[in-house]
Structures are given as C-alpha cells and as structure tokens.
Amino acid sequence: MTEPPAAFAAELVGVSKRFGPVLANDGIDLAVARGEVHAVVGENGAGKSTLMSILYGLHRPDAGHVLRAGRRVRLRSPADAIRHGLGMVHQRFRLFPGLTVAENIVIGAEPVRGGRLDHTAAHRAVTALADRYGLRADPSALVGDLPVGVRQRVEILRALYRQAEVLILDEPTAVLTPGEADRLFEVLRTVAATGVAILLVTHKLTEVLAASDQVTVLRQGRVTGRFTTAGTDAGELVHAMIGRSLTPPAPRRARPPEGDPALDVRDLTVRDADGVARLSGVSFTVRPGEIVGIAGVAGSGQRELIDSVTGLRGGTDGVLLDGTPVRPGRDPRVAYIPEDRHGRATAPDMSLAENLLMGGQRTLATRFGLPRAAVRSRGRELVERFAINTASVDLPIAALSGGNAQKAVLARELTRPSRVIVAEEPTQGVDVGVRERVHALLIAARDQGAAVLLQSSELAELRELADRILVLFEGRTVAEFGPDAAEAELGQAMTGVRG
Amino acid sequence: MNILEWSFLSGVLTATAPVLLAALGGLICQVAGVFNIALEGQLLWGAFTAVVVSDLTGSAWAGVAGAAVATLLFAGLLSAAAVSLRADPIVVAVGLNLLALGLTAFLMRQIFGSGGTYTSPDLAGLPTLAELGLDVPVLGPQSPLVPVALLLVVAAAWWLGRTRSGLRARGVGQHAEAAAAVGLRVGGYRHGVTLAAGVLCGLAGAQLALGNVTLFSEGMSAGRGWIAVVAVMLSGVRPYRLLLACLLFGIAEAVGFRLQGAGLPQQAADAAPYVITLVALVLAAVAGRRRRENA
Numbered sequence: 034m035t036e037p038p039a040a041f042a043a044e045l046v047g048v049s050k051r052f053g054p055v056l057a058n059d060g061i062d063l064a065v066a067r068g069e070v071h072a073v074v075g076e077n078g079a080g081k082s083t084l085m086s087i088l089y090g091l092h093r094p095d096a097g098h099v100l101r102a103g104r105r106v107r108l109r110s111p112a113d114a115i116r117h118g119l120g121m122v123h124q125r126f127r128l129f130p131g132l133t134v135a136e137n138i139v140i141g142a143e144p145v146r147g148g149r150l151d152h153t154a155a156h157r158a159v160t161a162l163a164d165r166y167g168l169r170a171d172p173s174a175l176v177g178d179l180p181v182g183v184r185q186r187v188e189i190l191r192a193l194y195r196q197a198e199v200l201i202l203d204e205p206t207a208v209l210t211p212g213e214a215d216r217l218f219e220v221l222r223t224v225a226a227t228g229v230a231i232l233l234v235t236h237k238l239t240e241v242l243a244a245s246d247q248v249t250v251l252r253q254g255r256v257t258g259r260f261t262t263a264g265t266d267a268g269e270l271v272h273a274m275i276g277r278s279l280t281p282p283a284p285r286r287a288r289p290p291e292g293d294p295a296l297d298v299r300d301l302t303v304r305d306a307d308g309v310a311r312l313s314g315v316s317f318t319v320r321p322g323e324i325v326g327i328a329g330v331a332g333s334g335q336r337e338l339i340d341s342v343t344g345l346r347g348g349t350d351g352v353l354l355d356g357t358p359v360r361p362g363r364d365p366r367v368a369y370i371p372e373d374r375h376g377r378a379t380a381p382d383m384s385l386a387e388n389l390l391m392g393g394q395r396t397l398a399t400r401f402g403l404p405r406a407a408v409r410s411r412g413r414e415l416v417e418r419f420a421i422n423t424a425s426v427d428l429p430i431a432a433l434s435g436g437n438a439q440k441a442v443l444a445r446e447l448t449r450p451s452r453v454i455v456a457e458e459p460t461q462g463v464d465v466g467v468r469e470r471v472h473a474l475l476i477a478a479r480d481q482g483a484a485v486l487l488q489s490s491e492l493a494e495l496r497e498l499a500d501r502i503l504v505l506f507e508g509r510t511v512a513e514f515g516p517d518a519a520e521a522e523l524g525q526a527m528t529g530v531r532g
Numbered sequence: 533m534n535i536l537e538w539s540f541l542s543g544v545l546t547a548t549a550p551v552l553l554a555a556l557g558g559l560i561c562q563v564a565g566v567f568n569i570a571l572e573g574q575l576l577w578g579a580f581t582a583v584v585v586s587d588l589t590g591s592a593w594a595g596v597a598g599a600a601v602a603t604l605l606f607a608g609l610l611s612a613a614a615v616s617l618r619a620d621p622i623v624v625a626v627g628l629n630l631l632a633l634g635l636t637a638f639l640m641r642q643i644f645g646s647g648g649t650y651t652s653p654d655l656a657g658l659p660t661l662a663e664l665g666l667d668v669p670v671l672g673p674q675s676p677l678v679p680v681a682l683l684l685v686v687a688a689a690w691w692l693g694r695t696r697s698g699l700r701a702r703g704v705g706q707h708a709e710a711a712a713a714v715g716l717r718v719g720g721y722r723h724g725v726t727l728a729a730g731v732l733c734g735l736a737g738a739q740l741a742l743g744n745v746t747l748f749s750e751g752m753s754a755g756r757g758w759i760a761v762v763a764v765m766l767s768g769v770r771p772y773r774l775l776l777a778c779l780l781f782g783i784a785e786a787v788g789f790r791l792q793g794a795g796l797p798q799q800a801a802d803a804a805p806y807v808i809t810l811v812a813l814v815l816a817a818v819a820g821r822r823r824r825e826n827a
C-alpha cells in the first residue's frame with residue numbers, strides 16, 4: 034500500500050478530552066503538513082498543551098483519534114509517539130539535571146557498542162547535530178549547570194536526534210531572550226525545510242506572524258479560527274483568541290510620582306560565593322506612583338538585585354524601604370511576583386485557595402488554627418475579583434494553566450498591604466488577554482500610590498508600562514531611559530555599547 | 533606483615549561483606565529513585581531463609597539460592613506496593629522491616645521448635661576459599677560470597693557509568709516525568725532495581741548466617757541493614773564510596789571484636805561499630821559538604 038501523497042504528516046481528528054468538570058479539548062481537528070510550521074495559539078487554558086500532550090501520547094483522548102502520515106495510530110505513551118516519529122519540546126523542561134548534555138540527548142536511543150554505551154559516538158552525534166543546526170551546546174556539560182536558553186537547545190537537539198518527523202514545541206520561547214527566540218525560529222525554518230512538520234504553541238503573536246505558515250486558534254477547547262499566516266494580522270488573531278479586540282493601552286500616568294522614595298537602593302554591591310561582584314554600586318529610587326523598569330540581557334544582575342530588594346538575600350543597608358533597611362527573609366513590606374511560577378511563586382501541590390493565602394495566613398488565623406471555610410471563601414473572592422479561570426479553589430495550583438496560575442500569584446501579591454511591588458517577568462507565558470489584565474493591574478496599583486519595580490526581558494512591555502527604564506549591564510546601571518526610548522537604543526545599552 | 537594483621541584484615545572483610553551486599557541493593561534502588569529502607573528486614577529474611585533451606589537440604593549453596601529467591605519474593609511486596617500501587621515506600625518499608633522481624637521469630641518456632649538461636653550439625657555453612665583450594669592470605673578464610681561482593685562493586689560502577697540500562701536507571705531516578713517523556717518505562721526500572729535489591733539482600737543474609745557464622749538467631753541482622761541505608765545516603769550513589777563506607781563499618785566491627793578480646797565489656801564492644809561508623813560517616817559527609825561549598 035502506498036501512502037496517499039496528499040496525507041498530512043500528522044492529523045488530530047475530533048479530539049476531546051475532559052479533566053473532571055473542565056472540557057479541555059472539545060472535538061478539535063488539526064492537521065499539519067510536511068515542511069510546514071503550524072502555529073497553535075489561544076488563551077491560557079484554551080487547551081493547547083492538552084492537545085499537544087494527546088498527540089505525544091501523554092494523555093489519551095476521550096474521543097477522536099490521531100493520524101500519522103494518513104494512517105490511524107494508537108498512542109498510549111510517549112514511547113509509542115516516539116516510535117511513530119513524533120518529538121516534543123515541553124513547556125516545562127523534561128531534562129535530567131545530573132546527566133550531561135550528550136546523555137540527555139541520546140537517552141532512550143543510545144548508541145551502543147559491544148553491550149556498552151558508546152560515549153564517543155554519542156558526543157560525535159551531538160556535535161554533528163549541533164553544528165548542522167547551529168545549536169551550540171557542550172556535550173559534556175552537566176545540564177543542571179546550564180542557563181535556560183541552552184537547556185532549551187538541548188530539548189530541541191534531543192527531538193532532532195530522534196529524527197522526529199513531527200516536532201511539537203510547547204511555548205518554546207517563554208524562557209528565551211528576544212535574540213535567542215529569533216535564533217530558534219531560524220532553526221525551525223531550517224528543520225522544516227528538511228520536510229519536518231512543526232507544531233508551535235505560543236502566545237506571542239509577533240512570533241506567530243514571523244515564524245509560521247498556518248495558524249490554528251483555540252478558545253475554551255474548540256477551534257475558533259484557521260488562518261494562513263500571510264493572509265491574516267494580529268487583530269484578526271486576537272479576535273479569534275479572546276472573542277473581542279484589545280482595548281488600547283491605558284493613557285500614560287495621570288499624576289507625577291510624589292513624595293519620598295518608597296524604595297531607595299543606595300550603592301548596592303552584591304558578591305557571589307566566589308567573591309565575584311554580581312552587582313556593583315547600583316543606586317536608584319522608586320517613588321510612590323512610579324513604575325521603574327529594569328532591562329538587561331539575562332544574567333546582568335537582575336536576579337541579585339531583586340533578591341536584595343525583597344530581602345531574600347538577607348538584610349542589607351543598600352536597600353531602604355520607606356527609609357529603613359530591608360529585613361532579611363522575605364520582607365513583608367514588599368509584594369513580590371516571582372518569575373519562577375512553580376518554584377518560588379507557588380507551592381504546586383497545594384490548593385489554589387492555600388496558594389492565594391500564603392503569607393497572609395495571619396489575617397485569617399484564629400487562636401485554634403486556620404479555618405478552612407475562611408481560606409476557601411477568601412480564595413473564591415480573589416478568583417472572582419481577578420477573573421481566575423478554574424473549576425474549583427481546591428484544585429492544586431499546578432493543575433491550572435500557566436496564565437491562570439500567574440493571575441493567582443498577582444491576586445495574592447497585589448492584595449498585600451505593601452507599598453513596594455517587585456514584578457519579575459509578570460507576563461511570561463501568559464496570553465494577550467491576561468497580559469492586558471496584568472498590565473492594567475500593575476497600572477492600577479501604581480495609580481493607587483504603589484512603587485513598582487518591573488523586571489522584564491520584553492522591551493515592549495517595559496516601554497508600555499515603565500515611567501523610567503534602567504539598563505543593567507554586567508551588574509552596573511549603565512543607562513536610564515524615558516518610556517519613549519527606541520528599542521534599538523535600549524538594545525545597544527543592554528549589550529554594553531555606549532551611545 | 534605478620535599473621536596477626538592478616539587475620540585482622542580478614543576479619544574486616546568478613547564483617548563488611550553482608551553490609552556491602554545489602555548496601556549495593558540500596559544503591560541501585562536509590563539510583564532509580566526508590567528510597568529503599570527495607571534493607572534491614574530483607575537482610576534478616578535472607579539470613580533466615582538461607583538457614584532453613586540449608587538445614588533442610590544439607591547444602592549451603594541451596595541455602596544461598598533459596599535465600600536469593602525468597603528475598604526476591606519478599607522484595608516483590610515492596611515493589612508491588614510502592615511501585616505498582618504507589619504506596620509511600622517509607623511506610624511500606626517500615627511495615628516490611630517489622631514483618632521480617634515477627635515472621636522470622638514466628639517461623640523459627642514453627643520450624644525449629646524453639647526461639648532464640650538455632651544451630652545444628654545438619655546446617656551446612658559456606659565453604660571457605662581455602663577449603664576450595666584457594667589458600668591465599670586475607671581471602672582464604674572467607675566464603676566465596678566475599679569476593680563476589682567486592683566484584684559486584686566494580687560491576688555496579690560499570691553498570692551505572694557504561695551501560696544503557698544504567699544510564700536509563702539514573703534518568704528514571706533523577707526525573708521520572710522526563711524519563712517517561714523520552715519513552716522509558718519508569719515503573720519497569722523501579723520494579724527491576726527493587727527486585728534486584730531483594731536478591732542482593734538475600735545474598736547478604738546468606739553470607740551473614742552461613743558465611744560469617746553458621747546459625748540463625750532472632751534479629752541477627754542487628755542493624756546492619758540500617759548501616760547499609762546510611763552508607764547509601766552518604767555515598768552520593770557512587771559505588772566506590774559505598775565500598776569505603778561499608779569497609780569503615782567492617783573495620784569498626786573488627787576493632788570492637790579485638791577490644792572485647794582485650795577485656796572491653798561486651799555491650800560496649802557490640803555498640804562500638806555502630807557508633808564509630810555513624811560518627812565517621814557523618815563527619816565525612818560534613819567534610820565533603822564543606823569542601824564543595826569552598827570549591
């Protein structure tokens with residue numbers, strides 16, 4: 034039997050999947066052709082990851098089936114999917130921190146010679162792949178020691194090593210800097226040109242428009258639009274995604290910041306365990322009613338700065354909150370929206386209601402303990418107020434989609450009685466609708482007199498929100514810009530080029 | 533070197549072997565992410581079944597094989613409950629340790645007619661290498677299981693570093709979700725190591741009851757399985773470090789034995805190896821961490 038020439042590389046037909054009360058996928062049809070980059074977009078919780086997991090054998094659909102090159106296949110596990118030529122780069126990395134890059138890539142399909150692992154062949158294969166696609170990664174480095182951008186490359190190399198003919202990428206750019214993301218798209222183009230079908234899940238419409246051939250839009254588990262990229266635009270996609278158009282950004286601040294600085298960073302120097310300065314003599318202030326943005330390429334001292342301001346690095350005289358030094362631990366005077374959503378920001382296995390309360394438990398505690406009913410009703414109130422989409426406040430927060438988990442973190446932090454807000458990549462991995470909402474919340478907090486420190490790798494976000502943008506480079510503040518700075522200017526300062 | 537020192541070294545190896553065999557079982561479990569604290573119970577069960585089979589058949593080797601099989605089955609309880617049914621492995625292991633203690637005491641009365649200690653002329657002990665014609669210093673007076681234990685350390689290191697299944701087991705232990713995502717059968721590896729650890733504990737028990745001595749007494753594992761657990765945790769899952777940790781226990785026990793000869797009260801001599809080993813292992817771990825932090 035020859036396969037019909039017009040068959041798609043992979044096809045999902047009438048796929049439905051229910052998680053308890055949530056219908057995550059509802060009769061979805063999706064087809065991707067060889068050599069095509071097919072973007073899958075949709076709000077947080079629209080069902081994108083669920084659909085991709087079904088295609089990769091991680092979930093079994095309640096209804097519907099999967100065709101691979103025109104033939105029906107049963108995918109009961111990732112092992113089945115791999116056998117059928119599918120590869121996946123997961124939204125949350127699935128790498129082994131204690132194994133080397135080469136081991137991470139070959140594991141599951143290791144080269145063996147005479148009954149033993151052939152390390153040399155593994156290294157050679159990895160190097161060859163890395164050269165071919167320009168994805169550089171040292172084969173003998175331990176993955177646990179690598180920055181996220183490189184880890185991402187390892188995941189992609191793994192799929193390429195397995196010679197995936199259908200490559201699924203679930204939000205691959207959420208953790209990448211803009212430069213790394215562009216590089217990734219070039220690679221995807223090269224890979225697609227060899228006849229691989231690529232499914233790309235993302236929230237960023239600019240990426241969709243730049244990198245894909247076809248777009249499928251999901252909303253609440255259904256397909257709400259199919260477009261050819263060349264024939265569509267951002268407005269049309271947004272409309273299909275959220276069922277309305279975005280409201281134009283709020284007008285810039287109504288009143289100028291006033292009063293004494295709520296956050297005063299004075300000549301702050303931070304050294305790491307080896308005594309190397311990660312921050313040198315950083316000084317700035319944030320006044321109530323002001324958003325100060327922090328820009329910089331990853332690893333320029335952002336982590337150290339934020340950990341110092343929140344007190345997580347211990348007390349220091351270099352950081353003053355309302356005139357007094359920051360307290361060690363987590364200073365309660367600072368509301369903190371961490372980047373690491375399932376590490377720092379939430380306790381993934383605890384319920385949404387509990388996560389919403391953390392840090393504020395004293396307000397509800399009685400002499401005898403923490404009344405469950407009060408915890409849940411407070412949870413429900415915040416869910417309502419911040420439009421968190423969830424079946425119940427008792428669900429572990431890890432079961433929420435990324436954007437809804439992020440809204441929960443914001444709900445918790447913005448309802449603290451803190452005058453200083455530190456937001457770190459607050460819209461990473463969230464959809465345009467949530468992004469708009471997060472921005473509105475930060476602006477509202479500012480207008481109510483909060484001093485906001487905003488760190489973001491997205492320049493557009495900084496320019497949209499910040500009243501001033503400080504650029505960090507190698508642990509120093511090298512430049513300060515107003516909100517109307519050009520991206521090119523900012524980019525130059527971020528790479529240490531003086532203008 | 534004089535004969536006294538040879539015999540001391542020999543005593544060290546004798547004391548090390550059962551702990552080492554059990555600890556190797558614990559190590560491979562740890563590698564694949566199964567925290568196995570049922571070593572003590574399995575060691576005791578292995579010793580008991582070795583004695584029963586040897587006593588019935590009159591063959592020490594049948595005893596070794598019987599212990600291996602019986603402890604494999606015993607470990608099957610752990611792997612069925614903790615891997616298949618996803619029960620908490622700690623809880624299950626605690627249960628199994630208690631079960632082994634009670635069951636051996638009970639069966640001992642049923643089979644041998646009395647509790648306490650059982651020995652008999654029918655009970656065949658393992659031959660020494662010297663008896664088998666390999667009369668070399670240190671190893672000569674040992675049972676063949678002692679060199680086997682040492683070779684298994686090398687084999688474990690080779691397995692972990694050089695083989696496909698070793699790499700996969702490490703992957704399963706480090707990140708089970710990731711292992712599933714690259715197509716590995718997480719449960720399969722975990723069953724495998726748990727059962728293999730059962731066999732190793734069976735050998736450990738046989739060595740203890742038919743090699744070190746030729747008898748069974750209630751609770752004769754006497755904490756060796758726990759020492760093995762500690763050795764695994766402090767070895768950083770590296771087989772050669774595990775060997776060092778177990779040798780330390782062997783040395784401490786051999787020293788305790790000598791001291792008893794020199795007039796130390798028996799209780800103190802019995803306790804000495806455990807105290808010395810734990811203190812030394814903890815100090816080594818602390819020193820190791822200091823070194824890493826300073827590096």
Ligand SMILES: Nc1ncnc2c1ncn2[C@@H]1O[C@H](COP(=O)(O)OP(=O)(O)OP(=O)(O)O)[C@@H](O)[C@H]1O
Pocket residue numbers: 052053055056057075076077078079080081082083084124432433434435436437462464
């Ligand atoms: N394992 C699970 N258990 C319960 N509910 C789940 C589970 N996985 C997903 N869901 C629910 O299914 C819906 C779809 O989730 P999914 O992760 O597919 O969304 P998504 O489109 O990938 O969102 P995001 O952009 O935030 O990653 C959500 O409402 C989510 O809460």
Ligand SMILES: [Mg+2]
Pocket residue numbers: 081082083124203434435
């Ligand atoms: Mg997702």
